[in-house]
Amino acid sequence: MHSLLVTGRFLSRAIWNGIANISATDPSVQRKTDPHLISAVCGFSKERKFQRLIKGQFGDDAWFTAKYKTADVLGVADGVGGWRAYGIDPGEFSLHLMRTCERLVKLGRFTPTDPSELVAKSYYELLHHKKAILGSSTACVVLLNRENNTLYTANIGDSGFMVVRRGKVVRRSEEQQHYFNTPFQLSLPPPGYQQDVLSDRPDAAMTDNFPVEDGDVILVATDGVFDNLPHSVIVDQLIKVQGERCAGRLQMVANTLAWMARNLSFDETFISPFAESAFANGIETIGGKPDDITVILATVAI
C-alpha cells in the first residue's frame, strides 16, 4: 500500500513537471521555420520522504530551460551534498545558479556563442545576493544558437549531455573529476573555509560546439542518470524520439529515463556504471548509486 502511494506521488509529480514544461514550450509561440528546441523535463529527489515541491529543483539538483530570440538554452546543476554537514542546504546553490542563468537568458544578457560565460556570470552574480548563498555545484549548460544552428556547450563536473543522430551518439560530454566521485565544482564556501574547499573557476568549464541537424536528440542530465543507466539503455531510449516534434511523446521518454534511473539507483544487486567505475578505482561496491535524478530531453527542430 505504501509503495503504491509513493509510486502515485512520483508519477503525479512527473506529470506535473511535464505539464509545466509543455506549457513553457508551446509550439504556437514560435514560427515553424525558426530553429528551436522542443524539450521535456523529468526527475526525482533521492529522498523518499515528502519534500517541498519547487519548480526547477529535484532534491539537490536544479534545472532550467529558457529562450531568447537568439538562442534556446537548457541547463542542469547538481548541488554537492557534503555541505549538509555544515548546516548548508546544498540545493540552494544549484537552484540559484540555474535561476540566475534562466533570468540572464530571458533578459538577453549573454553571448549566444558562449554558454561558459553565462555560467560564469551567473556564478559571480550569486555573490551579490543579500542572502549568503553558500555551497557548491556542478553545472552543464547547452545552448542552441538559432542563427548558425550550432550547439554550444559548457560543462563543469560530472553532469553532462549526449547528442544522438540517426541512432548514433555523435557527441557526449566528458566527466571532469579531481578524483573518484569528486567532480569539478563551482563553489562559494563560507568565509574561513576557502582553503579547505575544492573550488574550480568558472573558466575551467569544458566547452564545445558543433553543428546540429533537424531531428537530433539532446539529453542533458545529472550524474544520477549517467551513473545508474548503462550507456546502451540511454541510447535505446533516445533513438525512440529521433525527430520527435510532439512535446507529449518526448515527455514520456523523459519520464521513462528518469524512472529507470531511479529504480536502478536503489537496486542493490545491479552492476551500475557507477559500480564499474568504482571497481576500476579499486573500490569494491555493487548496486546503483542513490542520487537525485534530473533528465532534460530535447529535440532540434529546424
Added chain:
Amino acid sequence: MDCEDVEMDKGSKIETLLKMNHVEQFVSKVLDYTSRYNNSNSYYYSPINLVGKYVKYPSYGDCPETYFLVLNTFLSSFKIKGHMVIGGKRAEAYQQNYRPQDSDPLEAEDYITLQFDSAVIPRDALHIRNLQSRCSCTDLGKDIGQDDTPLGTSMGTPPEMCSHESRKFHPQIKEINHLINTIRLEFNQSHLLYHYSLDAVLLAGYQPMSTLQYNMLVSGVVNHMVSVAAKQNDSENVCDTVSDSQDLFDNLPYEVIIHIFQYLDLKSLSQCAQVNKIWNVVSADPILYQNLSLKSYWYLVDCGTLEYFMKKCNTLKKLDLSWCGNDCVSVIEFKRLVADFLRRSCNTLTHLSLGNCKYVDMEIMEELSACKELVDLRLINITSYLLTINNLTKLVSLDLTCHNIMDSVLIRILKLNPNLKHITVDLCENLMALDQVAEVVEKHNKFLTTWSSWKVVTFTSEGIKNFGKCPYLTELDLGWCLMSTDPGDCLEIIADGCRQLKRLILSEWRGLNDHLLMSIIMNCKELTQLDLLGIKNITANLCEKALLMLPKLRLLDISFCESVRQDEVEIWRQQFPHITIQRSCQYLVNDYLN
C-alpha cells in the same frame, strides 16, 4: 440631454472621440536612473529588472529579481532612518538643498526613466511592487513630438501608507492629450520603513488607429480642438481684478524689498519680474541668485534658462544642476553653456552638484577644476574622468558615487585637500587599491568624519585598520567591503580608535562573528545605527547585548541574519520600542512555485 453628454466627452476624452485602440504595455527599456544597489554589470536588484512583465508579484519580500531602490545608500538610508528614527537629524554629509525656498513639494530623491514600445495617450500607469510601506511617486510623461521635450506633466500623488504586502499601485494621472512613450517615475522615500522594491511598471492608454490620427496628435491639432471649449469658458470667468489702488509696496526701501524677495522661489521671482519696472530691477539683483538649485525644475530647464540665470548670477556661490539638461533639445549647446557658467563663476563658487548630468565631459571637468574656492563637490552618476584637479585645495565634502575615479587620482585629491571631512566613493568600480587610499587618508586627512565606500570590494582588513587612527570619525560605511575576506582584528582597532562612531555599516561581512563584534559594542557607546545585514554567524546573544549596552542605539539592521529567530526579534521589538529593528522579509513558499 444626449447632446450634452457628447459635448462633455469631447471636452474630456479624446480617445472616445477618435475611437482609439486601448493598449497596455510593460517597460521595454530603462533609459536612465539615479540609484542602483549593485555594480553596473550585475542584474540582481538592478533597474533592468523592470523590463518586461512582473516576475515576483504577488509575493512580498526582498527579492533580487526586482528593482531595489536605494538612493546613494549611505546618505539615503540615513535620511530615511533619520526621518523615522533619529528625529529628523540627517547625516552630516547629506546635501542640503542650496535654495531651501525652492523646495519641491514631492522632495523627489530618485528617478527612473522608462521607455515603452508604443506611444499612447496615457490613462493609467500601474506600478507593481513587492516591498515597501510608504512612498510617493510621480510620473512625468514625456512627449514624443518632434522636439522631444518633456511635458513636465505631473501625475503625482501624495505619500500614503500601505500595509506589508505586495500590491499594485495606481497613481492618479492628470489628463494628458499627448502621445507618450517615455515616463519618468520620481520617488520620495522619506516615509519608508524599509526599502522600496519595484517589480514592473505598466502603462495603459490609447493608441491612434491610423497615420492621420497620429499626425493630428503629434502636430497638436486634436489638443487644440479639445482645449478650445474650455478656454472659451475660462475667458468669461476671468475678470479684471486690477484695482487702481496705490502700490504701497514700491514705497519700501530697496533693501527691505530685497529681503522679502529672498524668501521667494525662482518661479515667483520670474513672475515678479513681470509686474513693473521697479520689481523687475529688484528681482534681477544678483544677491538673490547667490545660490541656485535647478534640480526641482529639471523638466523646465533648457539653454534659455541657463542663459537667463547666467546674466543674473555674478556672485554665484552654490550651484545645483543635478538632473538638468539631459532632455534638452541641444545637449551640446547646453554643455557649452554649463562650461561657460562655471568659467564665469569660478572665483566665487563654493558648492557644486552635477548629479546624473550625462553630458559632463573633459571640458566641464577642466572648468570645474579652475574653481579654486570649491568646498563641496558632488559628482554622482557621472562617468567623465576627473584628471586635472590640482587647483582644488579647499574641499571639505567630496561625493563620487558611481564615478569611475582611479586610485591615483583619488590619492592626489586626498593629499591636496587636508581639510576633507566627508568622502563618499560608493560603487566606484575602478578603485583597485583602497588599502593604499585608506593609508593616505590616515596620514593626510586628520579631520575625516564620514567615510563611505559601499560595495567597493578591494579593501582588506589591513587597509580598514587605518581608520582606527581617525579619531573624529563618526560615520563609517563599509558595506560589502569585506564580503568573503577574513576581517581579522580590524574591528577591534576601529573600536579602540574611533570612540565617537555614531553610524557603522558592516553589511555582508560574512566572516564576522560575535567575538569580533563585541569590541565595537563595548567601546563605541555613541552608536545610533548598526547595520549587520547578511551576517550569518551572529547570534541572538550578541544582538541582545547590542540592544542593552548601546544606550543611544536607534536602529539595528539584522536582515538576512539567519541565526536570529523571528520570534526573538518580536520580543525585542516589544522590549525596546525606541529601537527600530530592521528585518528583511523572508521568501514565501509559493515564491518558488511561480
